[in-house]
Amino acid sequence: MTWVxxxxxxxxxxxxxALFACGLSLMFGVMKVINLAHGDMAVVAGYVAVFLAPxxxxxxxxxxxxxxxxFGLLGYxxxxxxxxxxxxxxxxxxxxxxxxxxxxxxxLLLAIYxxxxxxxxxxxxxxxxxQLSSSTYVSYVALTVLxxxxxxxxxxxxxxxxxxxxxxxxxxxxxxxxxxxxxxxYKHVFxxxxxxxxxxVALAGISYGVMTQFAPTSGGxxxxxxxxxxxxxxxxxxxxxxxGGIALGIAQQYGAHVNPAxxxxxxxxxxxxxxxVRPQGLFGRKEAMA
Amino acid sequence: MALLQLEGISKRFxxxxxxxxxxxQLEQGTSLGVIGPNGAGKSSMFGLISGDIKPDAGxxxxxxxxxxxxxxxxxxxxxxxxxxxxxxxxxxxxxxENALLAAQQGARTRGEESYDLAYSALQRTGLAELANRPAxxxxxxxRKRLELARALATRPRLLLLDEIAGGLTDPEVHELTDxxxxxxxxGISIIWIEHVVRALxxxxxxxxxxxxxxxxxxxxxxxxxxSEEVRAVYLGGRIINEAPLx
Numbered sequence: 001m002t003w004v005x006x007x008x009x010x011x012x013x014x015x016x017x018a019l020f021a022c023g024l025s026l027m028f029g030v031m032k033v034i035n036l037a038h039g040d041m042a043v044v045a046g047y048v049a050v051f052l053a054p055x056x057x058x059x060x061x062x063x064x065x066x067x068x069x070x071f072g073l074l075g076y077x078x079x080x081x082x083x084x085x086x087x088x089x090x091x092x093x094x095x096x097x098x099x100x101x102x103x104x105x106x107x108l109l110l111a112i113y114x115x116x117x118x119x120x121x122x123x124x125x126x127x128x129x130x131q132l133s134s135s136t137y138v139s140y141v142a143l144t145v146l147x148x149x150x151x152x153x154x155x156x157x158x159x160x161x162x163x164x165x166x167x168x169x170x171x172x173x174x175x176x177x178x179x180x181x182x183x184x185x186y187k188h189v190f191x192x193x194x195x196x197x198x199x200x201v202a203l204a205g206i207s208y209g210v211m212t213q214f215a216p217t218s219g220g221x222x223x224x225x226x227x228x229x230x231x232x233x234x235x236x237x238x239x240x241x242x243x244g245g246i247a248l249g250i251a252q253q254y255g256a257h258v259n260p261a262x263x264x265x266x267x268x269x270x271x272x273x274x275x276x277v278r279p280q281g282l283f284g285r286k287e288a289m290a
Numbered sequence: 291m292a293l294l295q296l297e298g299i300s301k302r303f304x305x306x307x308x309x310x311x312x313x314x315q316l317e318q319g320t321s322l323g324v325i326g327p328n329g330a331g332k333s334s335m336f337g338l339i340s341g342d343i344k345p346d347a348g349x350x351x352x353x354x355x356x357x358x359x360x361x362x363x364x365x366x367x368x369x370x371x372x373x374x375x376x377x378x379x380x381x382x383x384x385x386x387e388n389a390l391l392a393a394q395q396g397a398r399t400r401g402e403e404s405y406d407l408a409y410s411a412l413q414r415t416g417l418a419e420l421a422n423r424p425a426x427x428x429x430x431x432x433r434k435r436l437e438l439a440r441a442l443a444t445r446p447r448l449l450l451l452d453e454i455a456g457g458l459t460d461p462e463v464h465e466l467t468d469x470x471x472x473x474x475x476x477g478i479s480i481i482w483i484e485h486v487v488r489a490l491x492x493x494x495x496x497x498x499x500x501x502x503x504x505x506x507x508x509x510x511x512x513x514x515x516x517s518e519e520v521r522a523v524y525l526g527g528r529i530i531n532e533a534p535l536x
Contacts, residue, residue, distance in 0.1 A: 082422070133344050156492030158402050164394055164400075165388070167383065167389060167396075168383055168395060169385055170380065171380040171383060171387075171391050173382075174380040174381055174382050174383065175378050177342065177378070178374070178378040178379075178380065179380070180342075180361070180362040180363045180396075181340055181362055181363075181366055181441075182396050182440055182443075182444060183366040183367045183392065183398075183444055184363055184395040184396075185361065185363045185364075283415070
Protein backbone atom coordinates (compact mmCIF):
# COMPACT_ATOMS: atom_id res chain seq x y z
CA MET A 1 0.00 0.00 0.00
CA THR A 2 3.01 2.27 -0.03
CA TRP A 3 2.27 3.27 -3.59
CA VAL A 4 -1.21 4.40 -2.65
CA UNK A 5 0.25 6.53 0.11
CA UNK A 6 2.84 8.06 -2.22
CA UNK A 7 0.16 8.89 -4.79
CA UNK A 8 -2.29 10.30 -2.26
CA UNK A 9 0.27 12.47 -0.48
CA UNK A 10 1.70 13.56 -3.83
CA UNK A 11 -1.70 14.65 -5.10
CA UNK A 12 -2.42 16.53 -1.86
CA UNK A 13 0.82 18.51 -1.88
CA UNK A 14 0.54 18.93 -5.67
CA UNK A 15 -2.69 20.87 -5.20
CA UNK A 16 -0.84 23.32 -3.00
CA UNK A 17 1.96 23.71 -5.55
CA ALA A 18 -0.59 24.48 -8.25
CA LEU A 19 -2.33 27.07 -6.08
CA PHE A 20 1.03 28.64 -5.41
CA ALA A 21 2.04 28.53 -9.07
CA CYS A 22 -1.05 29.71 -10.94
CA GLY A 23 -0.35 33.40 -10.30
CA LEU A 24 3.23 33.00 -11.45
CA SER A 25 1.99 31.34 -14.62
CA LEU A 26 -0.63 34.05 -15.21
CA MET A 27 1.85 36.92 -14.89
CA PHE A 28 4.27 35.20 -17.19
CA GLY A 29 1.52 34.35 -19.67
CA VAL A 30 0.04 37.84 -19.82
CA MET A 31 2.95 40.26 -19.40
CA LYS A 32 5.94 37.93 -19.79
CA VAL A 33 7.09 38.90 -16.32
CA ILE A 34 8.87 36.36 -14.18
CA ASN A 35 8.09 37.58 -10.70
CA LEU A 36 10.97 36.43 -8.51
CA ALA A 37 9.24 37.95 -5.50
CA HIS A 38 6.19 35.73 -6.01
CA GLY A 39 7.19 33.35 -3.22
CA ASP A 40 7.98 36.19 -0.85
CA MET A 41 4.54 37.70 -1.42
CA ALA A 42 3.06 34.43 -0.17
CA VAL A 43 5.23 34.63 2.94
CA VAL A 44 4.16 38.24 3.54
CA ALA A 45 0.53 37.13 3.34
CA GLY A 46 1.33 34.50 5.97
CA TYR A 47 2.84 37.10 8.30
CA VAL A 48 -0.12 39.42 7.82
CA ALA A 49 -2.44 36.57 8.77
CA VAL A 50 -0.42 35.67 11.85
CA PHE A 51 0.50 39.10 13.19
CA LEU A 52 -1.97 41.65 11.86
CA ALA A 53 -5.22 39.69 11.68
CA PRO A 54 -5.41 39.25 15.49
CA UNK A 55 -5.06 43.02 15.86
CA UNK A 56 -8.07 43.44 13.59
CA UNK A 57 -9.90 40.87 15.75
CA UNK A 58 -10.06 38.42 12.86
CA UNK A 59 -9.29 34.73 13.51
CA UNK A 60 -6.00 33.90 11.76
CA UNK A 61 -7.49 31.38 9.37
CA UNK A 62 -10.33 33.67 8.30
CA UNK A 63 -7.90 36.49 7.68
CA UNK A 64 -7.78 35.43 4.01
CA UNK A 65 -11.12 37.22 3.57
CA UNK A 66 -9.23 40.47 4.12
CA UNK A 67 -5.74 39.54 3.02
CA UNK A 68 -6.71 38.18 -0.40
CA UNK A 69 -8.51 41.32 -1.64
CA UNK A 70 -5.81 43.46 -0.02
CA PHE A 71 -3.14 41.60 -1.97
CA GLY A 72 -5.19 41.95 -5.13
CA LEU A 73 -5.11 45.70 -4.64
CA LEU A 74 -1.41 45.61 -3.81
CA GLY A 75 -0.75 43.62 -7.00
CA TYR A 76 -2.63 46.12 -9.11
CA UNK A 77 -0.84 49.12 -7.64
CA UNK A 78 2.60 47.51 -7.78
CA UNK A 79 2.04 46.53 -11.40
CA UNK A 80 0.84 49.96 -12.49
CA UNK A 81 3.80 51.67 -10.81
CA UNK A 82 7.07 49.84 -10.25
CA UNK A 83 6.58 46.80 -12.48
CA UNK A 84 5.13 48.71 -15.44
CA UNK A 85 8.04 51.12 -15.31
CA UNK A 86 10.49 48.24 -15.49
CA UNK A 87 8.53 46.46 -18.26
CA UNK A 88 8.73 49.70 -20.26
CA UNK A 89 12.51 49.42 -20.09
CA UNK A 90 13.33 45.76 -20.77
CA UNK A 91 12.78 42.21 -19.51
CA UNK A 92 16.12 42.10 -17.71
CA UNK A 93 15.23 45.19 -15.68
CA UNK A 94 11.97 43.53 -14.69
CA UNK A 95 13.80 40.43 -13.54
CA UNK A 96 16.23 42.52 -11.49
CA UNK A 97 13.46 44.61 -9.97
CA UNK A 98 11.48 41.56 -8.81
CA UNK A 99 14.71 40.02 -7.50
CA UNK A 100 15.37 43.24 -5.61
CA UNK A 101 11.86 43.17 -4.19
CA UNK A 102 12.45 39.62 -3.04
CA UNK A 103 15.65 40.57 -1.21
CA UNK A 104 14.03 43.60 0.39
CA UNK A 105 10.98 41.68 1.55
CA UNK A 106 13.00 38.81 3.06
CA UNK A 107 15.24 41.18 4.98
CA LEU A 108 12.40 43.36 6.19
CA LEU A 109 10.60 40.28 7.48
CA LEU A 110 13.78 39.10 9.19
CA ALA A 111 14.28 42.49 10.80
CA ILE A 112 10.69 42.80 11.99
CA TYR A 113 9.70 39.23 12.86
CA UNK A 114 13.08 37.44 13.25
CA UNK A 115 13.92 34.11 11.65
CA UNK A 116 11.64 32.13 13.96
CA UNK A 117 9.16 29.82 12.29
CA UNK A 118 5.51 30.88 12.40
CA UNK A 119 2.30 29.17 11.51
CA UNK A 120 -1.33 30.09 11.08
CA UNK A 121 -3.18 28.80 14.11
CA UNK A 122 -6.30 26.74 13.46
CA UNK A 123 -6.31 24.86 16.73
CA UNK A 124 -6.37 21.07 16.93
CA UNK A 125 -7.82 20.71 13.44
CA UNK A 126 -4.31 20.93 12.03
CA UNK A 127 -3.47 17.37 13.08
CA UNK A 128 -6.85 15.76 12.29
CA UNK A 129 -6.93 13.18 9.55
CA UNK A 130 -8.88 10.14 8.40
CA GLN A 131 -7.56 6.73 7.50
CA LEU A 132 -7.81 5.73 3.86
CA SER A 133 -6.02 2.41 4.12
CA SER A 134 -3.72 0.68 6.58
CA SER A 135 -0.77 2.97 5.87
CA THR A 136 -2.50 5.96 4.33
CA TYR A 137 -3.82 8.88 6.32
CA VAL A 138 -5.37 11.91 4.70
CA SER A 139 -5.03 15.19 6.55
CA TYR A 140 -8.15 17.35 6.51
CA VAL A 141 -6.02 20.45 6.09
CA ALA A 142 -4.18 19.09 3.05
CA LEU A 143 -7.46 17.92 1.54
CA THR A 144 -8.99 21.36 2.07
CA VAL A 145 -6.02 23.04 0.43
CA LEU A 146 -6.32 20.68 -2.55
CA UNK A 147 -10.03 21.51 -2.81
CA UNK A 148 -9.24 25.25 -2.61
CA UNK A 149 -6.66 24.83 -5.36
CA UNK A 150 -9.10 23.03 -7.65
CA UNK A 151 -11.80 25.64 -7.03
CA UNK A 152 -9.39 28.55 -7.61
CA UNK A 153 -7.96 27.05 -10.81
CA UNK A 154 -11.44 26.17 -12.07
CA UNK A 155 -12.74 29.64 -11.30
CA UNK A 156 -9.74 31.24 -12.95
CA UNK A 157 -10.19 29.07 -16.03
CA UNK A 158 -13.88 30.02 -16.25
CA UNK A 159 -13.04 33.66 -15.68
CA UNK A 160 -10.49 33.67 -18.48
CA UNK A 161 -12.60 31.76 -20.98
CA UNK A 162 -16.09 33.09 -20.27
CA UNK A 163 -16.00 36.68 -19.06
CA UNK A 164 -15.41 39.92 -20.93
CA UNK A 165 -12.46 40.81 -18.75
CA UNK A 166 -11.01 37.32 -19.19
CA UNK A 167 -11.27 37.69 -22.94
CA UNK A 168 -9.37 40.99 -22.83
CA UNK A 169 -6.66 39.33 -20.73
CA UNK A 170 -6.32 36.56 -23.32
CA UNK A 171 -6.25 39.09 -26.15
CA UNK A 172 -3.53 41.18 -24.49
CA UNK A 173 -1.55 38.01 -23.83
CA UNK A 174 -1.85 37.15 -27.55
CA UNK A 175 -0.94 40.56 -28.96
CA UNK A 176 -0.62 43.61 -26.76
CA UNK A 177 -0.26 46.04 -29.66
CA UNK A 178 -3.32 44.83 -31.54
CA UNK A 179 -5.32 44.82 -28.31
CA UNK A 180 -4.46 48.47 -27.83
CA UNK A 181 -5.72 49.27 -31.31
CA UNK A 182 -8.99 47.55 -30.43
CA UNK A 183 -9.34 50.06 -27.61
CA UNK A 184 -8.00 47.92 -24.76
CA UNK A 185 -5.75 49.68 -22.26
CA TYR A 186 -3.15 46.95 -21.84
CA LYS A 187 -1.59 48.52 -18.75
CA HIS A 188 -4.90 48.23 -16.93
CA VAL A 189 -5.16 44.61 -18.12
CA PHE A 190 -1.65 43.96 -16.77
CA UNK A 191 -2.82 45.42 -13.47
CA UNK A 192 -5.76 43.03 -13.35
CA UNK A 193 -3.51 40.04 -14.09
CA UNK A 194 -1.14 41.11 -11.31
CA UNK A 195 -4.09 41.57 -8.94
CA UNK A 196 -5.23 38.00 -9.61
CA UNK A 197 -1.70 36.71 -9.25
CA UNK A 198 -1.16 38.44 -5.90
CA UNK A 199 -4.58 37.41 -4.60
CA UNK A 200 -3.98 33.74 -5.41
CA VAL A 201 -0.49 33.74 -3.96
CA ALA A 202 -1.82 35.33 -0.76
CA LEU A 203 -4.27 32.46 -0.49
CA ALA A 204 -1.41 30.03 -1.13
CA GLY A 205 0.71 31.74 1.52
CA ILE A 206 -1.99 31.46 4.18
CA SER A 207 -2.63 27.84 3.19
CA TYR A 208 1.06 27.15 3.57
CA GLY A 209 1.02 28.71 7.01
CA VAL A 210 -1.86 26.44 7.99
CA MET A 211 -0.12 23.30 6.66
CA THR A 212 3.34 23.93 8.05
CA GLN A 213 5.73 26.47 9.51
CA PHE A 214 7.12 29.34 7.50
CA ALA A 215 9.97 31.79 7.98
CA PRO A 216 11.05 34.94 6.11
CA THR A 217 13.11 32.85 3.68
CA SER A 218 10.43 30.24 2.90
CA GLY A 219 9.46 32.01 -0.31
CA GLY A 220 12.46 30.91 -2.33
CA UNK A 221 11.98 27.15 -2.05
CA UNK A 222 8.30 27.41 -2.82
CA UNK A 223 9.02 29.65 -5.78
CA UNK A 224 11.25 26.90 -7.16
CA UNK A 225 8.49 24.31 -6.78
CA UNK A 226 6.03 26.70 -8.38
CA UNK A 227 8.37 27.15 -11.35
CA UNK A 228 8.72 23.40 -11.64
CA UNK A 229 4.96 22.87 -11.51
CA UNK A 230 4.41 25.47 -14.22
CA UNK A 231 7.12 24.10 -16.50
CA UNK A 232 6.14 20.46 -16.01
CA UNK A 233 2.48 21.25 -16.69
CA UNK A 234 3.22 23.60 -19.55
CA UNK A 235 3.11 27.38 -19.60
CA UNK A 236 -0.29 28.61 -20.71
CA UNK A 237 -2.41 25.83 -19.28
CA UNK A 238 -3.97 26.24 -15.84
CA UNK A 239 -5.06 22.60 -15.59
CA UNK A 240 -1.57 21.75 -16.82
CA UNK A 241 -0.24 23.62 -13.78
CA UNK A 242 -2.42 21.46 -11.52
CA UNK A 243 -1.19 18.28 -13.21
CA GLY A 244 2.38 19.63 -13.08
CA GLY A 245 2.02 20.34 -9.37
CA ILE A 246 0.64 16.87 -8.73
CA ALA A 247 3.37 15.19 -10.82
CA LEU A 248 5.97 17.16 -8.86
CA GLY A 249 4.30 16.22 -5.57
CA ILE A 250 4.27 12.52 -6.46
CA ALA A 251 7.90 12.59 -7.59
CA GLN A 252 8.88 14.24 -4.29
CA GLN A 253 6.90 11.74 -2.23
CA TYR A 254 8.49 8.87 -4.13
CA GLY A 255 11.92 10.38 -3.54
CA ALA A 256 11.18 10.69 0.15
CA HIS A 257 10.11 7.04 0.17
CA VAL A 258 13.39 5.92 -1.42
CA ASN A 259 15.42 8.03 0.99
CA PRO A 260 14.14 10.98 3.02
CA ALA A 261 17.05 13.07 1.71
CA UNK A 262 15.92 12.53 -1.90
CA UNK A 263 12.55 14.27 -1.63
CA UNK A 264 13.47 17.49 -3.42
CA UNK A 265 16.03 15.79 -5.63
CA UNK A 266 13.40 13.54 -7.26
CA UNK A 267 11.18 16.53 -7.96
CA UNK A 268 14.09 18.31 -9.61
CA UNK A 269 14.90 15.19 -11.63
CA UNK A 270 11.34 15.01 -12.99
CA UNK A 271 11.61 18.71 -13.85
CA UNK A 272 14.87 18.10 -15.74
CA UNK A 273 13.45 15.12 -17.63
CA UNK A 274 10.41 17.14 -18.74
CA UNK A 275 12.63 20.04 -19.79
CA UNK A 276 14.79 17.69 -21.85
CA VAL A 277 12.07 15.53 -23.40
CA ARG A 278 9.10 17.88 -23.66
CA PRO A 279 10.21 21.48 -23.11
CA GLN A 280 6.74 22.90 -23.74
CA GLY A 281 5.47 20.84 -20.78
CA LEU A 282 2.84 18.13 -20.59
CA PHE A 283 -0.08 20.33 -21.65
CA GLY A 284 1.79 23.28 -23.07
CA ARG A 285 1.25 25.04 -26.30
CA LYS A 286 4.29 26.76 -27.66
CA GLU A 287 3.25 30.14 -26.33
CA ALA A 288 0.70 32.34 -24.51
CA MET A 289 -1.92 31.82 -21.86
CA ALA A 290 -4.99 29.60 -22.06
CA MET B 291 -13.99 71.06 -40.69
CA ALA B 292 -11.11 68.64 -40.97
CA LEU B 293 -11.58 65.31 -39.24
CA LEU B 294 -7.87 64.60 -39.13
CA GLN B 295 -5.05 67.08 -39.28
CA LEU B 296 -1.30 66.44 -39.46
CA GLU B 297 1.02 69.41 -39.16
CA GLY B 298 4.74 69.01 -39.72
CA ILE B 299 4.89 65.50 -38.29
CA SER B 300 8.44 64.19 -38.12
CA LYS B 301 9.82 60.92 -36.84
CA ARG B 302 13.14 59.18 -37.18
CA PHE B 303 14.45 55.86 -35.91
CA UNK B 304 18.18 56.41 -35.63
CA UNK B 305 19.22 57.42 -39.12
CA UNK B 306 16.04 56.21 -40.78
CA UNK B 307 13.60 59.03 -41.41
CA UNK B 308 10.05 57.72 -41.59
CA UNK B 309 8.29 61.10 -41.52
CA UNK B 310 9.83 64.42 -42.41
CA UNK B 311 7.41 67.28 -41.91
CA UNK B 312 4.28 65.45 -43.10
CA UNK B 313 1.26 67.76 -43.26
CA UNK B 314 -2.20 67.10 -44.62
CA GLN B 315 -5.84 67.31 -43.67
CA LEU B 316 -8.67 64.89 -44.15
CA GLU B 317 -12.24 66.12 -44.37
CA GLN B 318 -15.04 64.10 -42.79
CA GLY B 319 -16.36 61.49 -45.24
CA THR B 320 -13.37 61.57 -47.59
CA SER B 321 -11.50 58.55 -48.87
CA LEU B 322 -7.80 59.10 -49.27
CA GLY B 323 -5.50 56.63 -50.99
CA VAL B 324 -1.82 56.53 -50.03
CA ILE B 325 0.87 55.20 -52.32
CA GLY B 326 4.64 55.28 -52.24
CA PRO B 327 7.62 52.98 -52.63
CA ASN B 328 8.56 50.51 -49.91
CA GLY B 329 10.12 52.31 -46.98
CA ALA B 330 8.42 55.60 -47.86
CA GLY B 331 6.93 55.78 -44.36
CA LYS B 332 3.37 54.79 -45.18
CA SER B 333 2.79 52.30 -42.38
CA SER B 334 4.74 54.51 -39.99
CA MET B 335 2.34 57.32 -40.78
CA PHE B 336 -0.49 55.02 -39.66
CA GLY B 337 1.48 54.24 -36.53
CA LEU B 338 1.78 57.96 -35.83
CA ILE B 339 -1.95 58.50 -36.35
CA SER B 340 -3.07 55.46 -34.36
CA GLY B 341 -0.65 56.14 -31.51
CA ASP B 342 1.69 53.16 -31.94
CA ILE B 343 4.52 55.59 -32.66
CA LYS B 344 5.21 58.89 -30.93
CA PRO B 345 6.25 61.72 -33.26
CA ASP B 346 9.49 63.62 -32.61
CA ALA B 347 7.89 66.85 -33.78
CA GLY B 348 4.64 68.18 -35.20
CA UNK B 349 1.01 68.20 -34.18
CA UNK B 350 -1.82 65.76 -34.78
CA UNK B 351 -5.47 66.41 -34.16
CA UNK B 352 -8.61 64.37 -34.64
CA UNK B 353 -12.12 65.83 -34.58
CA UNK B 354 -10.69 69.12 -33.29
CA UNK B 355 -8.93 67.44 -30.37
CA UNK B 356 -5.17 67.33 -30.08
CA UNK B 357 -3.78 63.80 -30.02
CA UNK B 358 -0.65 64.89 -28.18
CA UNK B 359 0.09 62.35 -25.45
CA UNK B 360 -3.11 60.42 -26.15
CA UNK B 361 -2.70 56.63 -25.78
CA UNK B 362 -3.39 54.27 -28.70
CA UNK B 363 -6.32 52.68 -26.88
CA UNK B 364 -7.91 56.08 -26.23
CA UNK B 365 -7.44 57.08 -29.87
CA UNK B 366 -9.26 53.92 -30.86
CA UNK B 367 -12.12 54.83 -28.53
CA UNK B 368 -12.18 58.32 -30.08
CA UNK B 369 -12.91 56.70 -33.43
CA UNK B 370 -9.63 55.84 -35.13
CA UNK B 371 -9.74 52.25 -36.37
CA UNK B 372 -6.78 50.51 -37.91
CA UNK B 373 -5.91 47.34 -39.79
CA UNK B 374 -2.40 45.96 -40.01
CA UNK B 375 -0.55 45.11 -43.20
CA UNK B 376 0.34 41.76 -41.68
CA UNK B 377 -2.87 40.67 -39.95
CA UNK B 378 -2.56 40.37 -36.18
CA UNK B 379 -5.61 38.44 -35.06
CA UNK B 380 -5.82 37.23 -31.47
CA UNK B 381 -4.98 33.69 -32.47
CA UNK B 382 -6.26 32.00 -29.33
CA UNK B 383 -9.61 33.74 -29.48
CA UNK B 384 -12.23 32.66 -31.96
CA UNK B 385 -13.35 34.93 -34.80
CA UNK B 386 -16.39 36.18 -32.93
CA GLU B 387 -14.42 36.91 -29.78
CA ASN B 388 -11.94 38.95 -31.84
CA ALA B 389 -14.76 41.20 -33.03
CA LEU B 390 -16.52 41.19 -29.66
CA LEU B 391 -13.39 42.40 -27.92
CA ALA B 392 -13.16 45.33 -30.33
CA ALA B 393 -16.85 46.11 -29.86
CA GLN B 394 -16.56 46.12 -26.09
CA GLN B 395 -13.20 47.81 -25.70
CA GLY B 396 -13.16 50.10 -28.72
CA ALA B 397 -16.83 51.06 -29.04
CA ARG B 398 -17.48 50.83 -25.27
CA THR B 399 -20.55 48.66 -25.75
CA ARG B 400 -21.74 45.98 -23.35
CA GLY B 401 -24.05 42.97 -23.37
CA GLU B 402 -26.41 42.51 -26.27
CA GLU B 403 -25.36 45.69 -28.00
CA SER B 404 -21.75 44.49 -28.15
CA TYR B 405 -22.85 41.10 -29.51
CA ASP B 406 -24.93 42.77 -32.22
CA LEU B 407 -22.11 45.12 -33.14
CA ALA B 408 -19.56 42.31 -33.34
CA TYR B 409 -21.90 40.13 -35.37
CA SER B 410 -22.75 42.89 -37.83
CA ALA B 411 -19.03 43.62 -38.31
CA LEU B 412 -18.50 39.95 -39.15
CA GLN B 413 -21.50 39.95 -41.47
CA ARG B 414 -20.33 42.98 -43.39
CA THR B 415 -16.96 41.38 -43.94
CA GLY B 416 -18.41 37.99 -44.84
CA LEU B 417 -17.06 36.21 -41.77
CA ALA B 418 -20.31 35.43 -39.99
CA GLU B 419 -20.14 31.76 -40.92
CA LEU B 420 -16.65 31.44 -39.48
CA ALA B 421 -17.58 33.04 -36.17
CA ASN B 422 -16.69 29.97 -34.11
CA ARG B 423 -13.39 29.20 -35.80
CA PRO B 424 -10.19 29.91 -33.85
CA ALA B 425 -8.72 33.03 -35.48
CA UNK B 426 -5.32 31.32 -35.66
CA UNK B 427 -6.70 28.81 -38.16
CA UNK B 428 -7.82 31.38 -40.76
CA UNK B 429 -6.27 31.70 -44.22
CA UNK B 430 -4.92 35.03 -45.49
CA UNK B 431 -8.10 36.45 -47.08
CA UNK B 432 -10.07 35.72 -43.94
CA ARG B 433 -7.35 37.12 -41.73
CA LYS B 434 -7.43 40.36 -43.71
CA ARG B 435 -11.19 40.45 -43.40
CA LEU B 436 -10.95 39.84 -39.69
CA GLU B 437 -8.62 42.84 -39.41
CA LEU B 438 -11.31 44.88 -41.12
CA ALA B 439 -14.10 43.37 -39.02
CA ARG B 440 -12.24 44.11 -35.82
CA ALA B 441 -11.59 47.70 -36.88
CA LEU B 442 -15.27 48.09 -37.83
CA ALA B 443 -16.46 46.73 -34.52
CA THR B 444 -14.75 49.64 -32.77
CA ARG B 445 -17.24 51.95 -34.60
CA PRO B 446 -14.57 54.05 -36.26
CA ARG B 447 -15.12 57.49 -37.75
CA LEU B 448 -11.79 57.14 -39.49
CA LEU B 449 -10.56 53.84 -40.81
CA LEU B 450 -6.88 53.27 -41.56
CA LEU B 451 -6.46 50.39 -44.01
CA ASP B 452 -2.93 49.09 -44.44
CA GLU B 453 -2.51 47.09 -47.66
CA ILE B 454 -5.67 45.21 -47.08
CA ALA B 455 -5.75 44.00 -50.71
CA GLY B 456 -2.12 42.88 -50.83
CA GLY B 457 -1.59 39.20 -51.55
CA LEU B 458 -5.20 38.59 -52.59
CA THR B 459 -6.50 37.29 -55.93
CA ASP B 460 -8.44 39.61 -58.26
CA PRO B 461 -11.91 38.33 -57.32
CA GLU B 462 -10.97 38.61 -53.65
CA VAL B 463 -9.85 42.20 -54.17
CA HIS B 464 -13.19 42.95 -55.82
CA GLU B 465 -15.12 41.55 -52.89
CA LEU B 466 -13.06 43.60 -50.49
CA THR B 467 -13.43 46.86 -52.41
CA ASP B 468 -17.20 46.31 -52.43
CA UNK B 469 -17.13 46.11 -48.65
CA UNK B 470 -15.05 49.27 -48.44
CA UNK B 471 -17.41 51.16 -50.78
CA UNK B 472 -20.28 50.31 -48.46
CA UNK B 473 -18.33 51.74 -45.55
CA UNK B 474 -17.80 54.94 -47.52
CA UNK B 475 -21.53 55.14 -48.12
CA UNK B 476 -22.03 54.91 -44.36
CA GLY B 477 -19.96 58.05 -43.98
CA ILE B 478 -16.79 56.49 -42.57
CA SER B 479 -13.67 58.41 -43.59
CA ILE B 480 -10.94 56.19 -44.96
CA ILE B 481 -7.20 56.37 -45.46
CA TRP B 482 -6.03 53.42 -47.49
CA ILE B 483 -2.43 52.44 -48.12
CA GLU B 484 -2.30 50.14 -51.10
CA HIS B 485 0.04 48.85 -53.76
CA VAL B 486 -2.88 47.45 -55.76
CA VAL B 487 -3.54 50.80 -57.43
CA ARG B 488 -6.56 49.53 -59.36
CA ALA B 489 -8.35 48.78 -56.14
CA LEU B 490 -7.54 52.28 -54.89
CA UNK B 491 -8.75 54.06 -57.99
CA UNK B 492 -12.11 52.37 -57.85
CA UNK B 493 -12.76 53.74 -54.37
CA UNK B 494 -10.77 56.80 -53.34
CA UNK B 495 -11.42 60.39 -54.37
CA UNK B 496 -8.03 61.68 -53.40
CA UNK B 497 -4.54 60.24 -53.64
CA UNK B 498 -1.40 61.07 -51.70
CA UNK B 499 2.09 59.89 -52.57
CA UNK B 500 4.78 59.53 -49.92
CA UNK B 501 8.49 59.11 -50.56
CA UNK B 502 11.28 59.23 -47.98
CA UNK B 503 8.87 60.42 -45.33
CA UNK B 504 7.58 63.41 -47.27
CA UNK B 505 4.41 64.09 -49.22
CA UNK B 506 5.43 64.50 -52.87
CA UNK B 507 1.95 64.69 -54.39
CA UNK B 508 -1.58 65.06 -53.07
CA UNK B 509 -4.80 65.55 -55.03
CA UNK B 510 -6.96 64.02 -57.73
CA UNK B 511 -5.92 60.36 -58.12
CA UNK B 512 -5.40 60.47 -61.87
CA UNK B 513 -3.42 63.69 -61.72
CA UNK B 514 -1.22 62.32 -58.95
CA UNK B 515 -0.52 59.17 -60.91
CA UNK B 516 0.26 61.21 -64.01
CA SER B 517 2.76 63.43 -62.19
CA GLU B 518 6.33 62.87 -63.26
CA GLU B 519 7.68 63.02 -59.77
CA VAL B 520 5.36 60.26 -58.62
CA ARG B 521 6.20 58.08 -61.58
CA ALA B 522 9.89 58.66 -60.95
CA VAL B 523 9.85 57.50 -57.33
CA TYR B 524 7.19 54.90 -57.70
CA LEU B 525 8.61 53.19 -60.74
CA GLY B 526 12.22 53.81 -59.84
CA GLY B 527 12.60 56.25 -62.71
CA ARG B 528 13.20 53.52 -65.22
CA ILE B 529 10.08 53.43 -67.31
CA ILE B 530 8.70 56.89 -66.87
CA ASN B 531 5.87 57.63 -69.25
CA GLU B 532 6.05 54.19 -70.79
CA ALA B 533 4.28 51.78 -68.50
CA PRO B 534 0.78 52.65 -67.41
CA LEU B 535 0.47 52.60 -63.65
CA UNK B 536 -3.03 51.23 -63.84
